[in-house]
Amino acid sequence: MSKLIVQKFGGTSVGSIERIKAVAEKTLRARNKGADLVVVVSAMGGETDRLLDMAKEITEHMDRREVDMLLSSGERISAALLTIALHAIGCPAISLTGRQLGMKTDGSHTRARIKEIDGARTKKLLSENHVIVAAGFQGINEQGDVTTLGRGGSDTSAVALAVALGADQCEIYTDVAGVYTADPRIVPKAKKLNSVSFDEMLEMASLGASVLQIRCVEFAKNFNMPIVVRSSFRENDEGTIVCRENLNMEQPVVSGVMCDKKQSKITVKGAPDNPGIAAKVFSALNETNISIDMIIQNMSDDGLTDISFTLPTADSLEATKLMEKVGKEIHANNVSCDSDISKVSVVGAGMRSHSGVAAKMFEILAKEHINLLMISTSEIRISCVIEKKYAELAVNALHDGFGLSSDSSGDTP
Numbered sequence: 001m002s003k004l005i006v007q008k009f010g011g012t013s014v015g016s017i018e019r020i021k022a023v024a025e026k027t028l029r030a031r032n033k034g035a036d037l038v039v040v041v042s043a044m045g046g047e048t049d050r051l052l053d054m055a056k057e058i059t060e061h062m063d064r065r066e067v068d069m070l071l072s073s074g075e076r077i078s079a080a081l082l083t084i085a086l087h088a089i090g091c092p093a094i095s096l097t098g099r100q101l102g103m104k105t106d107g108s109h110t111r112a113r114i115k116e117i118d119g120a121r122t123k124k125l126l127s128e129n130h131v132i133v134a135a136g137f138q139g140i141n142e143q144g145d146v147t148t149l150g151r152g153g154s155d156t157s158a159v160a161l162a163v164a165l166g167a168d169q170c171e172i173y174t175d176v177a178g179v180y181t182a183d184p185r186i187v188p189k190a191k192k193l194n195s196v197s198f199d200e201m202l203e204m205a206s207l208g209a210s211v212l213q214i215r216c217v218e219f220a221k222n223f224n225m226p227i228v229v230r231s232s233f234r235e236n237d238e239g240t241i242v243c244r245e246n247l248n249m250e251q252p253v254v255s256g257v258m259c260d261k262k263q264s265k266i267t268v269k270g271a272p273d274n275p276g277i278a279a280k281v282f283s284a285l286n287e288t289n290i291s292i293d294m295i296i297q298n299m300s301d302d303g304l305t306d307i308s309f310t311l312p313t314a315d316s317l318e319a320t321k322l323m324e325k326v327g328k329e330i331h332a333n334n335v336s337c338d339s340d341i342s343k344v345s346v347v348g349a350g351m352r353s354h355s356g357v358a359a360k361m362f363e364i365l366a367k368e369h370i371n372l373l374m375i376s377t378s379e380i381r382i383s384c385v386i387e388k389k390y391a392e393l394a395v396n397a398l399h400d401g402f403g404l405s406s407d408s409s410g411d412t413p
Ligand code: ASP
Pocket: 010, 011, 042, 043, 048, 049, 074, 136, 137, 150, 151, 152, 153, 154, 155
């Protein structure tokens, strides 16, 4: 049996007809080596935003079902164009939408979760020698309505398909050479990592490393599907392998420094300090599938307390409205939202066996006179919320301070 490879190409990689033709050539080369191929595509670069902007010209308050109808079209276009490009160079190929791929999701429009993939048709088409060009980012709910998997969701489509079809490899082609120690646009000394573990990648993705969507990494971890992330523009580049263990021989304590400027902080002020209040606040949020990150509850004063949490700024309008409603129900004083914050974090599997990383991080930030507004930790991550204006300074200081800027680790971009 030949090897089955799932390849995913992001928006930049299919951003123009020239690039789509180049992807087709690349696909044909992989196929000529004997592999069966499923090629998952994103919408052409900027297309999803363009579609969304058109809807926003009409109203900011769109029905999420209709947003899915609108946005899923972007991936259909690139899938069809790539298939046409493959045909033009003599490669048998067929494009499939989420529905045709059997991609079944829950009903949460614009951020649906995959429930099940019925891969029967895809497998049959593969056995008939087609390259499958899959429209990423989309599925269907129980009623057969189109759903989408959240921004960046084509990564998740790719990994889920790789798992469902029993692929030997999942390759994600993007516009960067792999996963970096920090965002090279913010930290000029950032280096490409050869390997990161699922856990590290999960933390990095949840901290705003936009190279892979977080759900995709969760999926890959749950099903132990290694992912290779590499540039679609460079041939024979190794990229970064994301798998169970960080494969670096000498594991650094900190593998990466992250900065997420697209975070906001919502505070529910003066809520009664009673059992069940936090449950009310967070179960309301949970129903919307909005992912909450740091949570702080202040010490009670006169039986009243403040609950603050951070979340993606993109969801902050919806969450603030929801919190205003919940706030009334629980008789809180008011609800406020602060978008002038950033979250800086250090991540590393090596932290499991090293203590003192938090202390070192706080020292480095203190030296730069940066005040910490919130702190949270996990087994392999420490995050601080700071004022947005210090984000660049903080990340560069941490990158230097934890030795990631020296010549010993990784490749320079
Ligand atoms: N086109 C969608 C987006 O821009 C999905 C993706 O690119 O993965 O978010």
